[in-house]
Amino acid sequence: MMDYLKAFLVGGAICAVGQLLMDFTKLTPARILVTFVTVGAILQGIGIYQKIVDFGGAGATTPLTGFGYTLAKGAIKEVKEAGMLGALTGGLKSTAGGISGAIFFGYMAALLFNPKSKK
Amino acid sequence: MKTKMSSKQYEQYIKNKMPKPAYLKNCVAAFIVGGLICDVAQLISNTAKSYGYNQEAVSSITAASMVFLGAFLTGLGIYDRIGKFAGAGSIVPITGFANSIVSPAMEFKREGFVFGVGAKMFILAGPVLVYGVSVSILIGTIYYILGK
Numbered sequence: 001m002m003d004y005l006k007a008f009l010v011g012g013a014i015c016a017v018g019q020l021l022m023d024f025t026k027l028t029p030a031r032i033l034v035t036f037v038t039v040g041a042i043l044q045g046i047g048i049y050q051k052i053v054d055f056g057g058a059g060a061t062t063p064l065t066g067f068g069y070t071l072a073k074g075a076i077k078e079v080k081e082a083g084m085l086g087a088l089t090g091g092l093k094s095t096a097g098g099i100s101g102a103i104f105f106g107y108m109a110a111l112l113f114n115p116k117s118k119k
Numbered sequence: 120m121k122t123k124m125s126s127k128q129y130e131q132y133i134k135n136k137m138p139k140p141a142y143l144k145n146c147v148a149a150f151i152v153g154g155l156i157c158d159v160a161q162l163i164s165n166t167a168k169s170y171g172y173n174q175e176a177v178s179s180i181t182a183a184s185m186v187f188l189g190a191f192l193t194g195l196g197i198y199d200r201i202g203k204f205a206g207a208g209s210i211v212p213i214t215g216f217a218n219s220i221v222s223p224a225m226e227f228k229r230e231g232f233v234f235g236v237g238a239k240m241f242i243l244a245g246p247v248l249v250y251g252v253s254v255s256i257l258i259g260t261i262y263y264i265l266g267k
Contacts, residue, residue, distance in 0.1 A: 007161040008154035015153025016146050018207030037251040045258035058160035063211045075259030087259025097179030105190040110224030113194030
């Protein structure tokens with residue numbers, strides 16, 4: 001049960017930061033997403049994000065900062081195992097499930113559904 | 120990227136915005152919805168773990184499942200309704216990434232399946248991948264050099 005509370009708090013906090021950025025700066029959602037991925041990757045690069053993940057679980061990995069975290073973590077892991085080439089292959093290897101899923105499920109959803117009229 | 124605005128300008132900006140109470144409401148809505156979405160991911164992750172998958176498999180299963188949910192709910196038109204209330208709470212989680220793929224893809228279907236659906240899918244996801252992957256390569260490279 002603790003898992004869920006922690007995930008809620010950490011995930012909620014990260015989303016709230018995103019909301020504050022949207023409201024108080026003129027950043028568009030696209031820029032927020034790019035910023036979050038980049039920040040997550042950098043935080044993992046300097047070893048901070050792992051601690052947030054250890055505490056928050058899915059609350060830290062589900063927001064897009066977690067996507068950056070997984071990319072960076074994968075790159076570092078592959079560098080350890082395969083050397084220089086790992087920097088090139090590690091990131092996408094570790095996120096392949098999410099990215100391929102997003103492309104395939106996204107494509108399928110776009111085929112099957114039509115946009116709902118907006119009010 | 121964060122220091123684009125000087126702190127003085129930023130303070131001024133906040134002052135102009137502060138009186139409107141919607142900002143607190145938005146923030147709370149984002150917190151709650153974002154938190155709940157992460158709890159769904161936690162549930163999937165715990166379930167996968169209880170089936171004995173290792174850590175990497177668990178995170179792939181969770182990411183793929185969340186992306187599926189995001190895409191499916193977007194197709195049904197439910198995700199955008201959540202988004203109206205939740206703002207960043209629905210944009211920042213990975214389900215929002217799926218939403219950013221499906222929404223434009225559906226919208227531009229009439230422009231065909233190559234330049235409509237195929238290309239427009241990446242109108243938001245493209246930049247995310249470009250920056251995310253590039254930064255991860257830079258980090259891996261730096262790590263390699265420092266590790267020498």
